[in-house]
Amino acid sequence: MSPAVPERLLRELGRTEGGAEALGLLVRDQHTRRLVLLRALLEAAAAAPASVCPPGALDRLRRDWALLEAAERADRDAVRTVLLYPLAGPWAQRCLHGLTAAAPTPGLAADLAHFSALAAAAAIRARLPFTGRLTAHGGLLALPTLGALRTRPGPPAPVGIALAEGLVTLRQKGATPVVVRMEDGGARSGDPRWLPVRTLPAVRAGAAPVPLDDIDRYRAAGSGLERQGPRADTSLDDTEHTAWAASWSGLESQLRVGGAHRPAEAVALLRCLVPLAPPPGSGSDGGSAAHCSGTRREAFGAVLSSRPTTPAHFAATLVHELQHTKLAALSALTPLHHEGTAARYFAPWRPDPRPFDGLLQGAYAHLGLADYWQRFALGAQRVSHRDPAWAEHARCQEQVGAVLPALAGSGALTPAGRVLVNEMIAMYHRLADRPPPAGHLARATAYVRTARVIWRQRNGS
Numbered sequence: 265m266s267p268a269v270p271e272r273l274l275r276e277l278g279r280t281e282g283g284a285e286a287l288g289l290l291v292r293d294q295h296t297r298r299l300v301l302l303r304a305l306l307e308a309a310a311a312a313p314a315s316v317c318p319p320g321a322l323d324r325l326r327r328d329w330a331l332l333e334a335a336e337r338a339d340r341d342a343v344r345t346v347l348l349y350p351l352a353g354p355w356a357q358r359c360l361h362g363l364t365a366a367a368p369t370p371g372l373a374a375d376l377a378h379f380s381a382l383a384a385a386a387a388i389r390a391r392l393p394f395t396g397r398l399t400a401h402g403g404l405l406a407l408p409t410l411g412a413l414r415t416r417p418g419p420p421a422p423v424g425i426a427l428a429e430g431l432v433t434l435r436q437k438g439a440t441p442v443v444v445r446m447e448d449g450g451a452r453s454g455d456p457r458w459l460p461v462r463t464l465p466a467v468r469a470g471a472a473p474v475p476l477d478d479i480d481r482y483r484a485a486g487s488g489l490e491r492q493g494p495r496a497d498t499s500l501d502d503t504e505h506t507a508w509a510a511s512w513s514g515l516e517s518q519l520r521v522g523g524a525h526r527p528a529e530a531v532a533l534l535r536c537l538v539p540l541a542p543p544p545g546s547g548s549d550g551g552s553a554a555h556c557s558g559t560r561r562e563a564f565g566a567v568l569s570s571r572p573t574t575p576a577h578f579a580a581t582l583v584h585e586l587q588h589t590k591l592a593a594l595s596a597l598t599p600l601h602h603e604g605t606a607a608r609y610f611a612p613w614r615p616d617p618r619p620f621d622g623l624l625q626g627a628y629a630h631l632g633l634a635d636y637w638q639r640f641a642l643g644a645q646r647v648s649h650r651d652p653a654w655a656e657h658a659r660c661q662e663q664v665g666a667v668l669p670a671l672a673g674s675g676a677l678t679p680a681g682r683v684l685v686n687e688m689i690a691m692y693h694r695l696a697d698r699p700p701p702a703g704h705l706a707r708a709t710a711y712v713r714t715a716r717v718i719w720r721q722r723n724g725s
Contacts, residue, residue, distance in 0.1 A: 278687025535565030600681035
């Protein structure tokens with residue numbers, strides 16, 4: 265058994281739950297890893313040859329680091345808000361990869377220059393007066409967690425920045441300055457060139473609002489979602505933001521349908537939402553049931569999603585994706601298996617073979633969904649709500665049941681992984697004690713059976 269995670273917490277997590285102690289353990293470990301990653305980035309830059317990290321770029325990184333240290337002395341929590349922001353993770357990983365890669369990495373200079381924007385955002389949040397020079401790319405200068413300045417399209421352009429007396433002034437050659445005020449509701453300006461990070465209301469009273477980040481340069485780059493069609497390359501307008509807010513409305517009560525642990529889970533883990541364009545076939549307004557979402561291991565606390573059409577589907581999306589967040593963080597904290605990376609397993613939610621880790625991740629997330637939709641169905645007063653919930657539950661439950669034997673039969677599970685999988689199996693059987701109506705069960709069984717036949721035909725197994 266891993267000394268890092270007590271067995272009782274593994275059992276909680278195996279039920280797709282997790283109280284404050286379990287979630288706090290995952291969050292603290294991920295935060296520690298982020299800070300170590302940032303330090304590793306600076307050390308890799310110092311060790312890299314001048315052809316990879318020229319002296320000027322290294323000097324700039326060191327100045328940025330000094331600004332971060334000064335800001336942390338002024339307000340540690342404010343700086344951590346920026347450094348631990350989910351979308352700083354993909355940026356840091358890209359930089360570290362570029363600095364240590366055997367071959368030159370396109371875009372590394374721009375990635376390293378982004379550290380200046382990160383440090384500036386931290387200093388602004390810490391209310392530490394400073395002056396500096398940043399670089400806009402593609403007509404946009406993004407300040408993580410705060411917003412972005414629209415600049416002239418074209419090649420990378422310098423932007424002067426200064427914080428004095430609570431006002432941020434952004435200057436570009438040949439343009440009037442843009443002044444931004446730091447307020448309780450965020451970074452605001454009357455100048456239309458400033459695009460603040462939009463937010464959605466807190467999941468529950470007393471928690472922080474949730475950024476709906478359509479600005480950060482690294483929000484979807486390298487996520488793999490680009491290959492699936494949806495993109496995150498445009499900003500939301502007021503109408504689209506209003507539609508997101510409507511889908512989000514009443515989220516806490518919808519999450520609570522799945523148990524008190526669901527809103528608590530969202531408060532503990534969710535740090536930002538990245539809006540994705542609707543997937544192909546969903547219509548221009550995303551108003552159909554077609555939907556896409558995902559998480560990124562390197563962006564702990566972020567959920568990438570197209571807009572769910574109802575609060576119930578928004579809640580289900582968060583339940584699904586936050587299970588991935590928990591399991592990825594748990595896997596980083598303690599090994600769950602020693603299986604290889606070969607993609608050879610059938611998963612009824614995917615047309616392609618999956619590696620063992622992907623199978624475990626998918627089963628865990630679908631088990632959480634099966635639990636959520638069963639609770640929703642049992643509590644629904646209207647048939648129009650109850651029947652779709654039973655259908656969702658039955659499909660997820662049958663999908664999980666189809667892959668549990670492969671998980672349980674693995675000889676490569678660690679002791680911690682065995683506890684987790686055994687608890688998943690126990691939860692699966694507890695859910696089966698309250699089966700869906702026969703028609704839903706029959707359709708779900710046929711769905712999984714058909715998926716297996718098609719998978720075998722397609723993959724020759």
